[in-house]
Amino acid sequence: MIARLVNFFGDDHYKRARWVLLGVVLAVIVIADFLVPRPHVDHIWEAIPGWSAVFGFISCVVIIFVSKFIGHSGGIMRDEDYYD
Amino acid sequence: MTEWLMHPALLMLLGALLLALLRGTWQKVVSVLVPLLVLISVALLVPGRSGQLSFAGIDLVMFQADPLSLVFAWVFSIMAVIGNIYAWHINDTGQRVSAFLYIGSAFGVVFAGDWFTLLVAWEVMAFASAYLIFASANRAAVAAGFRYLMVHVAGGVLLFGGIVLHGMQTGSYLVGPLDHGQGGLAYNLILISFMLNAAVPPLSAWLTDAYPEATVTGAVFLSAFTTKTAVYVLIRNYPGAEVLIGFGVAMALYGVVFAVLENDCRRLLGYHIISQVGYMVAAVGMGTEMALNGAASHAFAHILYKGLLFMGAGAVILMTGRRKLTELGGLYRTMPITLFLYMIGALAISAFPLFSGFVSKSMIISAAAGDHRAAVTLLLTVASSGTFLHTGLKLPYYMFFGKDCGLQPPEPPLNMLLAMGIAAVFCVGIGIFPQLLYGLLPYPVDYHPYSGAHVTQSLGLLMFTLLAFVLFLKYLDPEKTISLDTDWLYRRGAAVFMWIARHPVLLWEHMVVTLGDGAGLRLLHRLSRVSLRIDTQVVDAAVNGVAQTARRTGMLLRQLQTGIVSHYTLAMIVGLIVALAMPLITGLALP
Numbered sequence: 001m002i003a004r005l006v007n008f009f010g011d012d013h014y015k016r017a018r019w020v021l022l023g024v025v026l027a028v029i030v031i032a033d034f035l036v037p038r039p040h041v042d043h044i045w046e047a048i049p050g051w052s053a054v055f056g057f058i059s060c061v062v063i064i065f066v067s068k069f070i071g072h073s074g075g076i077m078r079d080e081d082y083y084d
Numbered sequence: 085m086t087e088w089l090m091h092p093a094l095l096m097l098l099g100a101l102l103l104a105l106l107r108g109t110w111q112k113v114v115s116v117l118v119p120l121l122v123l124i125s126v127a128l129l130v131p132g133r134s135g136q137l138s139f140a141g142i143d144l145v146m147f148q149a150d151p152l153s154l155v156f157a158w159v160f161s162i163m164a165v166i167g168n169i170y171a172w173h174i175n176d177t178g179q180r181v182s183a184f185l186y187i188g189s190a191f192g193v194v195f196a197g198d199w200f201t202l203l204v205a206w207e208v209m210a211f212a213s214a215y216l217i218f219a220s221a222n223r224a225a226v227a228a229g230f231r232y233l234m235v236h237v238a239g240g241v242l243l244f245g246g247i248v249l250h251g252m253q254t255g256s257y258l259v260g261p262l263d264h265g266q267g268g269l270a271y272n273l274i275l276i277s278f279m280l281n282a283a284v285p286p287l288s289a290w291l292t293d294a295y296p297e298a299t300v301t302g303a304v305f306l307s308a309f310t311t312k313t314a315v316y317v318l319i320r321n322y323p324g325a326e327v328l329i330g331f332g333v334a335m336a337l338y339g340v341v342f343a344v345l346e347n348d349c350r351r352l353l354g355y356h357i358i359s360q361v362g363y364m365v366a367a368v369g370m371g372t373e374m375a376l377n378g379a380a381s382h383a384f385a386h387i388l389y390k391g392l393l394f395m396g397a398g399a400v401i402l403m404t405g406r407r408k409l410t411e412l413g414g415l416y417r418t419m420p421i422t423l424f425l426y427m428i429g430a431l432a433i434s435a436f437p438l439f440s441g442f443v444s445k446s447m448i449i450s451a452a453a454g455d456h457r458a459a460v461t462l463l464l465t466v467a468s469s470g471t472f473l474h475t476g477l478k479l480p481y482y483m484f485f486g487k488d489c490g491l492q493p494p495e496p497p498l499n500m501l502l503a504m505g506i507a508a509v510f511c512v513g514i515g516i517f518p519q520l521l522y523g524l525l526p527y528p529v530d531y532h533p534y535s536g537a538h539v540t541q542s543l544g545l546l547m548f549t550l551l552a553f554v555l556f557l558k559y560l561d562p563e564k565t566i567s568l569d570t571d572w573l574y575r576r577g578a579a580v581f582m583w584i585a586r587h588p589v590l591l592w593e594h595m596v597v598t599l600g601d602g603a604g605l606r607l608l609h610r611l612s613r614v615s616l617r618i619d620t621q622v623v624d625a626a627v628n629g630v631a632q633t634a635r636r637t638g639m640l641l642r643q644l645q646t647g648i649v650s651h652y653t654l655a656m657i658v659g660l661i662v663a664l665a666m667p668l669i670t671g672l673a674l675p
Contacts, residue, residue: 002420002421002424003420005420005424006416006420006423006424006484007416007417007420009416009485010416010417010484010485022547022550022551022554025547026547026548026551029540029543029544029547030544032536032540032543033537033540033541033544036536036537036539036540037536037537038537042450042453042454042456042461043453043458043461046453046537046541050544051541051544052465052540052541052542052544052545052548053544053545053547053548054548055462055465055466055469055545056469056544056545056546056547056548056549056552057548057549057551057552059465059466059469059470059545059549060469060470060473060548060549060552060553060556061552061556062466063340063341063344063466063469063470063473064344064473064552064556064559064560065559066341067340067341067342067344067345068344068345068559070341071344071345071565071567075568076345076567076568077345077563077565077566077567077568078565078566078567078568079564079565079566080564080565080566082566082568083566083575
């Protein structure tokens with residue numbers, strides 16, 4: 001069973017099914033976020049449905065590009081034999 | 085009064101002695117049985133103090149248990165069992181003994197009631213853990229091990245200095261919250277040494293430098309104990325130290341940024357230790373009951389899921405002999421169980437609902453939100469996205485999926501899978517039954533993680549992180565590079581030091597020698613010749629002259645002593661006459 005589950009995520013054969021699954025999951029999450037009650041919020045943005053989805057997407061993009069920019073332009077990434 | 089005989093540190097120490105004497109299967113059996121015994125002893129421990137003694141006028145409390153120390157003791161003993169099952173297959177007495185000493189000293193810190201007991205345990209922990217790095221027995225590991233020791237010994241010196249100053253100022257050596265108003269040298273020295281062990285940047289490079297060089301089994305222990313004992317002592321001694329909030333948030337993001345750049349799988353996980361400990365450090369800084377509960381519970385959950393992640397990465401390294409993401413890929417076909425168990429750890433660290441991180445990490449973020457710290461809340465949420473991006477997506481993608489590296493390694497030995505399985509059960513168990521963990525926490529818990537909005541918000545954050553990952557995957561491809569960290573200062577600093585030694589210092593020495601051999605030496609020779617002349621012609625002549633005179637006078641006096649009684653009688657009569665005549669002569673002389 002584990003092997004089948006793992007193969008679903010690995011094999012090219014299931015590529016289309018994976019996209020469909022991802023789309024369905026994302027849609028369900030966003031719809032659910034609109035439906036759940038919010039009796040108490042600490043910050044205003046927590047009251048906006050779908051806020052965390054947008055925030056997660058933007059966070060991830062920012063992390064990828066800002067980190068790579070710092071790594072390349074900031075002189076942090078060096079050849080593997082730098083200290084040798 | 086005899087509770088200290090059940091002290092987990094003592095049991096681990098005795099276990100280490102026993103392991104050193106045993107070999108083969110017996111050694112393996114004892115290596116798992118003793119941690120099980122420790123687990124039972126922790127279950128039987130009751131809060132209280134024992135092992136109190138007075139040494140040189142200082143009150144020592146070698147064993148002090150309260151709910152905070154017990155929550156750490158619980159997870160340390162569980163991890164001791166899991167780690168030793170994971171290491172069942174190795175035949176290396178040194179590693180087993182040092183792992184026992186390391187875990188034992190971590191218990192020593194957690195149960196220390198006074199600063200000196202804590203200091204001794206702290207130092208043992210540094211040396212015992214260093215062996216797990218040296219045991220890799222290759223050039224890079226030995227060099228990293230020495231750097232690791234150097235940094236931790238320096239931290240130990242700061243701690244010692246801080247303890248002595250603190251004791252002199254307050255007269256007490258008992259651990260407990262330090263006076264924030266004090267803010268003096270003692271307060272800061274101890275804080276810096278704790279921050280060093282908690283891997284707070286810029287004092288964090290030792291972790292990502294050394295952990296990836298440790299042995300496969302050693303790194304599992306390392307990932308669990310050093311940083312978490314530091315979190316424990318911070319909760320114990322620095323609750324509400326606001327400076328820690330900024331450091332904690334910076335740590336959480338710092339680990340995420342460096343993890344993007346990293347190619348070595350265990351170094352990437354190391355950066356995420358820093359990131360996760362950042363949540364705990366920030367929570368200690370907030371200092372509310374909920375935040376401190378969050379720090380303790382996140383440490384608990386973190387030890388188990390991070391142990392699981394290191395076990396998964398270690399299994400791949402053991403079976404393939406490779407550790408760089410650029411050299412791995414496509415392993416899902418032959419190592420599906422390892423991947424499956426690794427992913428449970430990855431979902432736990434990413435705080436997916438039903439996994440342990442969801443009930444612990446969210447407690448810290450909720451504590452920040454409840455405390456109206458908007459920036460802290462948002463930045464820690466960004467770091468949560470980054471955590472899933474790396475440990476849940478990037479690392480497993482490039483290790484198990486991605487470009488096929490052409491290797492077909494089998495699953496690791498059964499004991500390793502069993503250890504990972506146990507850790508996975510805890511990761512899921514805590515997530516489903518959070519009350520089991522909440523019941524252990526130092527303060528009463530009034531927190532319910534499974535509200536509808538919390539679940540949908542968490543899933544939204546994480547699954548849209550996944551969407552961004554899939555869309556921008558090609559920009560994340562690992563590169564064959566290393567990242568410069570603050571260890572650059574002492575790794576390159578050592579080169580600068582050696583350059584100074586080889587150039588200016590050597591030049592100076594050369595100059596002094598040349599000067600001495602040339603002009604200096606000639607001057608010295610001339611001076612010594614003059615001094616020799618003064619010695620022989622003036623000093624010696626004077627001494628000889630005095631001696632000659634004394635000898636001659638003695639000879640003359642000796643001739644007066646004839647030994648004949650009549651001569652002496654004659655002399656006495658002459659003397660008498662002179663004596664009698666003297667007044668007469670003087671009397672006559674008077675007018």
